[in-house]
Amino acid sequence: MTPQKIEKDTEGKILEAAKRVFTLKGLDGARMQEIADEAGINKALLHYYFRSKEKLFMTIFRVELNNFFPRLIPILLSDEWTYVQKIRHFVDEYIELFLKNPFLPAFVLREVNRNPQVIAHFIVESDIQSGKLKEVMRVLGKEMGLSSNEVLHLLITTVSACIFPFAGKPIIEQVLFNGNSDEYNQFLQERKTMVADFVICYLKGRQISNGNE
Amino acid sequence: MTPQKIEKDTEGKILEAAKRVFTLKGLDGARMQEIADEAGINKALLHYYFRSKEKLFMTIFRVELNNFFPRLIPILLSDEWTYVQKIRHFVDEYIELFLKNPFLPAFVLREVNRNPQVIAHFIVESDIQSGKLKEVMRVLGKEMGLSSNEVLHLLITTVSACIFPFAGKPIIEQVLFNGNSDEYNQFLQERKTMVADFVICYLKGRQISNGNE
DNA sequence: AAAATTATTAACCATTTGGTTAAAATTTTA
DNA sequence: TAAAATTTTAACCAAATGGTTAATAATTTT
Numbered sequence: 001m002t003p004q005k006i007e008k009d010t011e012g013k014i015l016e017a018a019k020r021v022f023t024l025k026g027l028d029g030a031r032m033q034e035i036a037d038e039a040g041i042n043k044a045l046l047h048y049y050f051r052s053k054e055k056l057f058m059t060i061f062r063v064e065l066n067n068f069f070p071r072l073i074p075i076l077l078s079d080e081w082t083y084v085q086k087i088r089h090f091v092d093e094y095i096e097l098f099l100k101n102p103f104l105p106a107f108v109l110r111e112v113n114r115n116p117q118v119i120a121h122f123i124v125e126s127d128i129q130s131g132k133l134k135e136v137m138r139v140l141g142k143e144m145g146l147s148s149n150e151v152l153h154l155l156i157t158t159v160s161a162c163i164f165p166f167a168g169k170p171i172i173e174q175v176l177f178n179g180n181s182d183e184y185n186q187f188l189q190e191r192k193t194m195v196a197d198f199v200i201c202y203l204k205g206r207q208i209s210n211g212n213e
Numbered sequence: 214m215t216p217q218k219i220e221k222d223t224e225g226k227i228l229e230a231a232k233r234v235f236t237l238k239g240l241d242g243a244r245m246q247e248i249a250d251e252a253g254i255n256k257a258l259l260h261y262y263f264r265s266k267e268k269l270f271m272t273i274f275r276v277e278l279n280n281f282f283p284r285l286i287p288i289l290l291s292d293e294w295t296y297v298q299k300i301r302h303f304v305d306e307y308i309e310l311f312l313k314n315p316f317l318p319a320f321v322l323r324e325v326n327r328n329p330q331v332i333a334h335f336i337v338e339s340d341i342q343s344g345k346l347k348e349v350m351r352v353l354g355k356e357m358g359l360s361s362n363e364v365l366h367l368l369i370t371t372v373s374a375c376i377f378p379f380a381g382k383p384i385i386e387q388v389l390f391n392g393n394s395d396e397y398n399q400f401l402q403e404r405k406t407m408v409a410d411f412v413i414c415y416l417k418g419r420q421i422s423n424g425n426e
Numbered sequence: 427a428a429a430a431t432t433a434t435t436a437a438c439c440a441t442t443t444g445g446t447t448a449a450a451a452t453t454t455t456a
Numbered sequence: 457t458a459a460a461a462t463t464t465t466a467a468c469c470a471a472a473t474g475g476t477t478a479a480t481a482a483t484t485t486t
Contacts, residue, residue, distance in 0.1 A: 010433075028241035029327060032474060042435050047475060069388075106326040109380050113319040114242060116383035123387055133389065152389065152400070153407040160377035161370045167322050167380065170329035174336055175282075176346065176365065187365070194366040198415050205418025223463080245444060255465050260445060431484070439476070446469075454461065 011049050013039040018060050023107040027057050027114065061111060065122050068108045070097055076136045083143040084200055087158070091196040094162045099188065105167040144203055154199065161195045224262050226252040231259075231273050236320040240270050240327065274324060278335050281321045283310055289349045296356040297413055300371070304409040307375045312401065318380040357416055367412065374408045 008016070017039035021030045032053055036043040050056035075081075075089045098105060112119050136155075137148040146154065165172060165188060177183040221229070230252035234243045245266055249256040263269035288294075288302045311318060325332050349368075350361040359367065378385060378401060390396040 025327070026239075026241065026323075028239065031472090033472095043474090044436085044476080045434065048433075053474065103326075106322060108384075109319060110239075110323045110326070112381070112383045113316075113323070114238070116386075119383050119387045120392060149403070150407075153403065154411070156378060156385065156389075157370075157374045157408065157411055160373040163381075164373035164377050165369060168325070168376075170325045170332050171321075172369065173329075174332045176369075179333060190362070190366065194363075195370065198367070198370055201418035202411055202415040203418065205414035205416070244442090246442095256444090257446080257466085258464065261463075266444065427486100429484100429486075431482105433480100433482070435478105435480075437477085437479100440474095442473075443471085444469105445471100447467085448465105449467100450463100450465075452461100452463065454459100456457100456459080 010039075010041060010045060013041065014046060014049055014056070015059070018056050019064070022057055022060050023064065023103045026107070026110050027053075030057075061118075062122060062126075064104060065108060065119075066126055067097070067101065068104055069126070070094070073132050073136060077132075077139055083140060083203075086140075087199050088196045091158065091162060091199070092192055094159070095188075095192045095195070098162065098166045102166055102169070105163045106169070109167055145207065146203075154202070158195065158199055161198065162191075165191060223252075223254060223258060226254065227259060227262055227269070228273070231269050232277070235270055235273050236277065236316045239320070239323050240266075243270075274331075275335060275339075277317060278321060278332075279339055280310070280314060281317055282339070283307070286345050286349060290345075290352055296353060296416075299353075300412050301409045304371065304375060304412070305405050307372070308401075308405045308408070311375065311379045315379055315382070318376045319382070322380055358420065359416075367415070371408065371412055374411065375404075378404060 014035070017035050018030075021035045021038055025034075030053075032046055033043055035056075036046055046053075046056060050059065070093065072090055072093060075093070076086055078086065081089065134148075137151045140146070140155075141148050141151045144151065144154075169184070172187070173179060173181055173184040177187070227248070230248050231243075234248045234251055238247075243266075245259055246256055248269075249259055259266075259269060263272060283306065285303055285306060288306070289299055291299065294302065347361075350364045353359070353368075354361050354364045357364065357367075382397070385400070386392060386394055386397040390400070
């Protein structure tokens, strides 16, 4: 019962509005007044709760950066799955994340390039440990019969193949699909299996033909 | 003889300075005063030559967007090369371009997402014809034994694998190499052969094992 | 219910910023 | 070389913007 409309508290409304505006327009493009309007409150409240634009932005950015690095490492380290299953799970989860947060890639790339220093700070405070990554390279390398360095490149290629279709949406939609957003979305849907297939077929191709072209 | 220092004309100095500032900071982050300082001229001259910030920006953006879509289609359509050679050439040229213009990917992605409408306009005025792209899919599909749709995904994956390491430099450098930029540059150098190998091995893997995992 | 604390607002402020103007310097033309 | 044109500059302007303040409203505490 009592299905009353739940009034979000002011801080929550601000965070929600700030996320929308910042992810869409970036720190430089966002206006405090716009965030206030979007939240339906007075502009002074933004400063009352978050002191400054910079501080409010950092609050949002910290959360979004953590979303951008989801818990994918456990998947790659699991000993319950074959590497083929790991790849499928990894790509599945990552693309699903971006389907739910389509602006996340462009936002993170924009802000990380605007202020490259900031990422070092967030990396150490977050649970993104590049220590575990070394372990991932080792384990996967063993399973796939690749060197650590080859796994590194393969990982970047896989991540690239997941992220770029979202970060480059306006280009892809316009250049490849003449602005037809249905076709673009269709393309994204296919992406999960396509990317996983790529990686898996690559590994199969390597096992058989070694180096000769 | 006469190795006198060539004084660029004002318009050239402005364009050069505007390119540096805009590509690094974006339209929203750039300041007209900073561009003037960078060019070593009075701010009013920017308006004398280019009317407004927006107009100056568009002049730069038009050029950079064309750089971003280099003449790669002829490579893919050539009938002088096998598809393996085409892939190597394509990846080589594209990564070489970004090694020479490291900020190009981040800049284009940032601005294209800030104002997605603008790309439609530039696409039609430029020589980026998505008509030729259909032809590319068909030709490559035939050569590689793939459907047009599979070629599309393969193309995006290849382009992604070339672009993302540059667009995501701060992330990759920090997360994967603990901020060591020498290691990051080393990684970029290896990238040309790695990406091409990836695509080529994928195709070999497909030819042999069809579907079964 | 009075006092104290917290939340919210309208009005205001200082600075930044894109853009203008009118005069001066330079170059071109006649 | 004088006039006409183009180029360059310093000073200025209006709007936008992040931020503050002081008063008011709402809530919590005593």
